[in-house]
Amino acid sequence: MSERSSYNPALVEWTGHQGLPRFDQVSDADFAPAFEAALASHEAEIDTIADNPDAPTFANTIVALEIIGDELSRVSSLFWNRAGAHTNDVIQALEREIAPKMSRHYSKIGMNAALFGRIDALWQKRESLGLTVEETRVLERHWKGFVKSGAKLQKPEQERLAKINETLASLGARFGQNVLADEKGWALVLSDPNDLAGLPGFLTEAMAAAARELGEEGKYAVTLSRSIIEPFLTFSERRDLREQAFKAWVARGENGGETDNRDTIRETLALRLEKAKLLGYGNYAELKLDNTMAKTPDAVNNLLKTVWAKAVVRAGEEEADIAQLIAEEGRNHEVMPWDWRHYSEKIRTRKFDFSEAELKPYLQLEKIIAACFDVAGRLFGVHAVEIKDAPAYHPDVRTFEIRDRADRLVALFLGDYFARSSKRSGAWMSSFQSQHKLTLKNGTVGELPIIYNVCNFAKPAEGKPALLSLDDARTLFHEFGHALHGMLSNVTYPSVAGTGVSRDFVELPSQLYEHWLTVPAILKQYAVHYQTGEPMPQALLDKVLSARSFNSGFNTVEFTSSALVDMAFHTRGAVEDPMAVQAEVLSEIGMPKAIVMRHATPHFQHIFAGDGYSAGYYSYMWSEVLDADAFAAFEETGDAFNSDMADRLKTNIYSVGGSIDPEDAYKAFRGKLPSPDAMLRKKGLSTFEELSGADA
Missing domain, CATH: 1.10.1370.40 (Neurolysin; domain 3)
Structure with missing residues (x-):
């Protein structure tokens, strides 16, 4: 065990309210020595399990693995929270150091032959161990985790895989830090009242606060925070300023210099492909989709392309409406990405007789x-x-x-x-x-x-x-x-x-x-005016509900294009020029010129600032198929808070975690697996008649 006297005990002994960490007692300088001690402690605990002379059992191997590493877990959770939510130069420097160090640590564990031998022995005789469903899932998770960490590879391949993982960890940290630097490093400071044309009070107040933070008292700052940039693009009547802000927003990670992410992406994709090949997969998507509901890249692409075909048609109709409004205003420019939010808001105001400013x-x-x-x-x-x-x-x-x-x-x-x-x-x-x-x-x-x-x-x-x-x-x-x-x-x-x-x-x-x-019932109770306390008028509430699928073509095209590019990166083999692949995919699918990807490649943090959603951005839509069908279960009862359905939801979805197979979990709640029908209806991309005809 580590000597806790060598580092601040507040990192691992959480004595705050009901066992919360004492955040106020932890300084940035505390993390480095704590990581050193916690990593050493975890390594010693691993060795104790691996070197146990007793025959492997579920208790002395799997349960033992489940309860060790407490110090490392606590130090890590505090550090990664600070790195994401309240970082600074000291934390960022340590992040660049810790990310590869953690990767080396876990690679060493994953390639511990004695430890894997114990897990593999249990896996091979799992049917005779008398395990519960949850215990079988836990054993499977450990066994597959070790296999994907290279436990079955020869020593040279294991060493290469460890180096790949270490480098990928460093690249992911660098990618995220570069995007944050570009976001922090750009602001459009405005002082002329004409520059504020069309902006509602809530936005000018936020921009004034942002300017004050930048030391520009009495001025207004457009920043790349989504809570400012999106409403600015929506309400600003100054097309020149919208264009300037939009181009800065989409250029994050692609500005040249130290924060440019294009080389980082290229290296990341090459290493991911090499990793997949080492582990016996054809590409990185196959590796990542193993043990998911989708299972194969083909299943993912089939869903995405089915939705894309409907979304791009709807987006074309929306763009035609915008072009008509631009012409009505006596302008002769084509619809560009910095126009879409602005004019679609005007159309929504006209079509449904309410605006975002009225709702806010x-x-x-x-x-x-x-x-x-x-x-x-x-x-x-x-x-x-x-x-x-x-x-x-x-x-x-x-x-x-x-x-x-x-x-x-x-x-x-x-x-x-x-x-x-x-x-x-x-x-x-x-x-x-x-x-x-x-x-x-x-x-x-x-x-x-x-x-x-x-x-x-x-x-x-x-x-x-x-x-x-x-x-x-x-x-x-x-x-x-x-x-x-x-x-x-x-x-x-x-x-x-x-x-x-x-x-x-x-x-x-x-x-x-x-x-x-x-x-x-929720909107009526909680959507109340901040000055008068009056609930949202029924007429406005009705308009909000009727407009739920408004602009769905744009929203779905934004998302689906990003998901298709993600899948292309991770299924096409070697990628010499990621930006060329992005352009190629968007051309193949017929990406409208007036819409851009929700996350362009150089700032696509879901898939490059770590491994979380790589070859997995599709999962939002996959889950959307499930969530539309799940809510329909409540609608079918006539009560959005039906207690029997809520109990089934809690018992089979929210409480079980990964203790049972997700398909089994969903079927236990709903009685069946869903089709995309409810999701397409929710988005307004298919009528009931269309879907009925397709089902027939």
């Missing part, structure tokens, strides 16, 4: 957070209690206890909602601690999940409420759906807890949860 005063962050908690209470019987005096990792972060109907503590939840320059863009869920029921070495039985959500909403001026767009509100519900997946986990083994599921199943609980935002 009814969507207060505080009320939408309360709505998230209320839906969880109605469906799953949990409620949130805010703890005001618990130190967090940033002053903006809020801490909640999550309790069940009997007021028992089931989880701790932290919400980090506002954009800042020390935080990477986007929104995500992660955990400091996962749920499980095992007895740890210190005698503790089980652990509570400690889950956090990170978002990037514009922080309001002092004393003003934070107002969200409808997309922002959906994002909040989406991430809280992920959080519930972690917090409602009820399994025995930590490796299959919460979000420890296949990549194309993990988005089901989050995307499904979004549906309850627009349930009329």
Whole structure:
């Protein structure tokens, strides 16, 4: 065991409220010595299991593996949280050092022949061990993890694989840091009142706050934070400024110089292909899709291309409407990407008689957070209690206890909602601690999940409420759906807890949860005007609900093009010029000139800032097929909060983690696997008659 006196014990001895870390007692300088000690401790624990003279059993090998590494897990969770949500030069330098070091550490474990021999012995006789379904899944996860780490390779190939993994870890860290640097390094500072033409008050307030942070008091800053850039592109009447801001937004990672990601991408793709070949796969997508619901690249591409064909037709109709409006305004320019949001908002205002600016005063962050908690209470019987005096990792972060109907503590939840320059863009869920029921070495039985959500909403001026767009509100519900997946986990083994599921199943609980935002009972109660407290008028509510599939062609084209490029990168073999491949794929599928990928390759963090969604960006749509069908199950009962259906959802989806096969989990909830029909209807890309005809 490591000597904890050699590093700050606050990193691993969490003595805060209900077992929270004492974030206020951890400094940036504490991490380096803590990692050294925790890595050494974990290595010693691994050796003890591998060198056990007793014959391998599930208890002395698999359970033993499940409960070791506590120090490393705690240090790592605190560090990666800080690296993503509140970073600085010291943390970024350590990130570049730690990423390859962690890769070397886990490569060494994965290639430990004695340890794999014990796991393999159990795997080969698994049918005779009397294991539960969950235990079989846990054994399978460990065995497949070792095989994919090179346990069956010869020594030279193992050493090469370890080097590949180490380099990929470094490349992923560099990619994410480069995108963040480009986001931090660009701002369009405005001072002329004419530059603000068309901008609503909520946006100018956010831009003024951003300018103050840049030291430009009294001015207004367009930044590349999504909570500012998207509404600016939507409302600004200054086409020249929209173009300038849009081009900066899509150029992240492609600006030349030290932060340019193109060489990083090329090297990443080459190493991923080499890794796949070493492990006996034809390409990297085959490696990543093994053990997913989709299973093969063909299955993924078939879904994506089916949806693409419908989406691009709808996008063409939407573009024609925009072109007509441009002509009506007496302009003669073609529809360009920096025009789309602006004119589609005008069309929505005309078609449905409401605008995003009219809607936003009814969507207060505080009320939408309360709505998230209320839906969880109605469906799953949990409620949130805010703890005001618990130190967090940033002053903006809020801490909640999550309790069940009997007021028992089931989880701790932290919400980090506002954009800042020390935080990477986007929104995500992660955990400091996962749920499980095992007895740890210190005698503790089980652990509570400690889950956090990170978002990037514009922080309001002092004393003003934070107002969200409808997309922002959906994002909040989406991430809280992920959080519930972690917090409602009820399994025995930590490796299959919460979000420890296949990549194309993990988005089901989050995307499904979004549906309850627009349930009329929720909007009526929580969509109230921030000044008057009056609920959203029924007429406006009806318009919002009727407009749910508006602009669906654009949104689906944005997403599907990104997913198709991701799959092309990871199925086409060697990629000499990633940007040429991107251009080739977009040309092949007929990408409209007026729309760009949601995530262009040089800032596609899902697939290059780490390995999480590589050959896996499709999973949002795969899960969308599931979530549309799952919500339809509630609609079929006539009650969005049907208690029997909610119990089945909690029992079979939110609580089981990866303890059973995802197909079995879904069928236990719904009775069958879904077709894309409900998803296409939700997007407004197919009529019921079309789908009925296709089914016939």
